[in-house]
Amino acid sequence: MAIVYQKTKGLTDAETHYCPGCTHGIIHKLVAESLEELGVLEKTVGIAPVGCSVFAYDYFNCDMLEAAHGRAPAVATGVKRVLPDHVVFTYQGDGDLAAIGTAEIVHAAMRGEKITTIFVNNAIYGMTGGQMAPTTLVGQRATTAPLGRDRNHAGSPIRMAEILATLDGAAYIERVTVISPSHIMKAKRAIKKAFELQMEGRGFTMIEVLSSCPTNWGLTPVNALNWLNENMIPVFPLGVFKDVTKEEV
Amino acid sequence: MAKELWKGNEAIAEAAIRAGCRCYFGYPITPQSEIPEYMSLHMPEAGGVFLQSESEIAAINMVYGASGAGARVMTSSSSPGISLKQEGISYMCGAELPGVIVNVMRGGPGLGTIQPAQGDYYQATRGGGNGDYRLIVFAPANIQEVVDLMQEAFELADKYRMPVMMLLDGMIGQMMEPVEWKRPALSPEDLPAKPWATTGTKGERRPNIINSLFINPDACNDHNRHLEEKYQRVIENEQRYEINDADEAEVLFVAYGTPARLARAAARLLGEEGIKAGVFRPITVWPYPYEALHEAASKESVRAVVTVEMSTGQMVDDVRIGVNGIKPVSFVGQAGGVIPTPREVADAARKALGR
Secondary structure, eight states: OOOOOOOOTTBOSOOOOOOTTOSHHHHHHHHHHHHHHTTOGGGEEEEEOSSGGGGHHHHBSSEEEEOOTTOHHHHHHHHHHHOTTSEEEEEEEHHIIIIITHHHHHHHHHTTOSOEEEEEEOSSBTTTTSBOOTTOOBTOOBTTBTTOBOHHHHOOOOOHHHHHHTSTTEEEEEEEEOSSHHHHHHHHHHHHHHHHHHHTTOOEEEEEEEOOOHHHHTOOHHHHHHHIIIIIHHHSOOEEEEEHHHHTO | OOOEEEEHHHHHHHHHHHTTOOEEEEOOOTTSTHHHHHHHHHHHHTTOEEEEOSSHHHHHHHHHHHHHTTOOEEEEEOHHHHHHHHHHHHHHHHHTOOEEEEEEEBOOSTTOOSSBOOTTHHIIIIISSSSSOOOEEEOOSSHHHHHHHHHHHHHHHHHHTSEEEEEEEHHHHHOEEEEOOOSOOOOGGGSOOOTTSOSOOTTTSOOOEEOOOOOSHHHHHHHHHHHHHHHHHHHHHOOOEEEESOTTOSEEEEOOSHHHHHHHHHHHHHHHTTOOEEEEEESEEESOOHHHHHHHHTSTTOOEEEEEESSSSSTHHHHHHHHTTSSOEEEEEOOTTOOOOHHHHHHHHHHHHTO
């Protein structure tokens, strides 16, 4: 019988620790499939963050480093500068990238580090139990914002894709989501393109993926995807914010 | 080979390149900025990587990444910047990554002053970051020794897979002295392979993982035991010290770095008065040469042990551990960028002897 689908070689056989309904698993698969299809798994080095994806080093089937909280872009910089012919990626959540690691991601983008960042934005701290993130929506409840995020007290959500797209060092910045099969296919194309541009040495690339957190949002998996569609996408619009290949036309 | 006149900070940078280091990440801070300045020109000339980072935190994490990728790598800073690196140092120890960290110490706490001091002794030898970990810490007292120890620092870092700190006071970083380049320069090709490094599997092996997370308590305990066994091997094999003129000495000075030179000047002053004084100088302050110090202090002639530091008294704790009550231990020092004079040090010795 012809094989029409099989698991990517880019993932190990380890069982993931992610909660039921969490979209990290889909995003892992898209990253791993992209690396496999590009034929670069054997020369890829990934950087895992601190947060829900802290154990990513057990799931991706390539060399991996576990970084301190927020420091993945600095660690990736060290790796890439030593191994310029290799593919280097960071996989980071919103607390890691948009709070404690803001300086590292901004400066990696400013320098045009030839790395790819997969930024998983689920608007909350997942691993530590649902605390407010810099990407938490105004009015959204969190364990450190029990009455909902108050704009006067904690400000409004930070839009990292838009911020980083202002930097000349950024080659490709796109925001995608994985709430439906068509969105998943678009996300895959974006991730693959980011890796391709990294391999061409074009500069810093980041794909922000809007992701759901049924556990900490207190919603069923399906309702979480609907909540993301109705509430997150208006605040974090999908689309390409920077594409050096378009600027040249 | 002819001697050359070198500034301490530039000599340490050149010594790193000659030790086969081809990767430097750092951030400007006085009094060590000549190190990144020198590296920015000469590291690319040697075919290596120089990068000025956005912060000390980023620099040490770039070191973590480059070390993980198998490079011989270093960073440098001065006291407040070294505080910022403590997170990364702890992670390097946990993940067993080699690397050399240079601290050209200035006065503290906080912003303190840019003048030379030794207030970071506790931080260097007790660990400023979280968890049970150790660093090998070299404390050279002149620029020749700085240069001589640099290659060894990288070698021990690789051998034990742990960071090594070069602990200099600002005096040694800023002054100039004659230097002889005794050891042949190494190129990266001369260095031992690192099969554990994350350099891409090349389809030839299972993926390598560099990590300090052991979420299961038993696994984390086992990891700590493993690190402790390694640190015990370092304690057994890597203690360095020097003893000067300690025969028949009535007073034994204990000092590292610049104060060791002040202590020798004080010993000469005392000698003119007929008081014999010796100087015990730890070259590694971790592992600390406790037994050698104990032996030196236990000599019958020694009536007093006087610790000299450019701090309010930190290494004196280790001196007390080493001497272990067999002789009286006292302290003389200045902090915050003020350097004790040989006269002050000699006075402290006379007082300790009751004269």
